[in-house]
Amino acid sequence: MTTAGTPGKAARRKRSDARRNEQALLDAAAAVFVHAGVDAPVRDIATEAGVGMGTIYRHFPTRADLVVAVYRHQLDALAAAGTAVPQAGESPYDTLRLWVARFADFLVTKHGLAGALHSDQAGFESLHAELIGRLLPVCEQLLAACAAAGQTRDDIQPYDLLRGIGNLCVGAETDPNYNARLMIDLLLAGLARDRSVTPATSTE
Amino acid sequence: MTTAGTPGKAARRKRSDARRNEQALLDAAAAVFVHAGVDAPVRDIATEAGVGMGTIYRHFPTRADLVVAVYRHQLDALAAAGTAVPQAGESPYDTLRLWVARFADFLVTKHGLAGALHSDQAGFESLHAELIGRLLPVCEQLLAACAAAGQTRDDIQPYDLLRGIGNLCVGAETDPNYNARLMIDLLLAGLARDRSVTPATSTE
């Protein structure tokens, strides 16, 4: 019986039209997200993909599922970037800073992702969960390395940091007067045990 | 703005039932906000106040108007607290920290206010504007004092700081795993020019 449920691998290959539609939906969603944000009406995405409402909900029961699927590559890349071996001469704190910058870029460039992530809108909890599940271990590792090297405080929870950074990104794209990256720099500077390790942004 | 345009004084006193309804709406909104957040359905507020839909929109054309009206006292108090003369022996940086803590408390204890403030939902821009208009000057003054005393960097925009703090408060109430105050402490520590001025972060 090759029915679904085997933990290992391939259940039964999905029907060809189902696969086609799933891909069409991913493409359509990616396109719509770019100009209408991740809050775009479900109908718009369905229309763009040329499918009915039922189809989109069958493939992606919650909006978060769709969002996660669309950005899965980038999420993978982000997680991988954090565990890659650092450049020679790069301190743990440098590595953390670099990774955080990538994380912030990811959130900011995705129209409204940061906002959606932290809203209590129904259907976004699983997006939050997915992101945390994927990135928390990475963040934790980077932070632990910093603390072990004595470069940062050791009493900060990775989750708090991740969430704090994410929060700081809210509105960074839509509000031209708000400089989220600068605030992130401040936060990271506050994390450092010794002011001397903080690079350029600090004066002189 | 409430009067018809006479710069000096009272235009025509509003009708008694109108005044009564306005107050009922404020009370009802305050009550509903507590358990349903500032995003509560307009209908719920109207029902709670025992008035019709038309009435609520006549008195408060946008949701932000209602929210601002409900929290006006506290906003006033917050603005006043920032300009009050500091305690003896309190450094400008201490004063800033204290005020920021009050600001954070204000946002966090109002169910979803921080989130609403930074969402791009229609009708919330004016809430944002009101808050900024009221608090930005205060923040600016506190920050300038810190910089003048050499306690903090002098290249930070008050707006960025206000917005950053506000952002960090998002979800502080609903996510028990997130310690917004700690992140705010970190941000403020990063703001300090000299690590020695930052007091031992009291875990609250």
Next chain:
DNA sequence: CATGATACGGAGCAATGTTCCGCTTGTCAA
């Protein structure tokens, strides 16, 4: 008390999320 201005109520429209079910289509075996 009459009358005009003011304010009220809630039905109704629009946008959007979500479900449900009859119909279509792909797949597989005979």
Next chain:
DNA sequence: TTGACAAGCGGAACATTGCTCCGTATCATG
């Protein structure tokens, strides 16, 4: 090739919520 059936599809229909509009009720004033 064909028949049968599970898998999948489409979109109408329902629910929620924001917001407007206008006939009606109420207040204030002479």
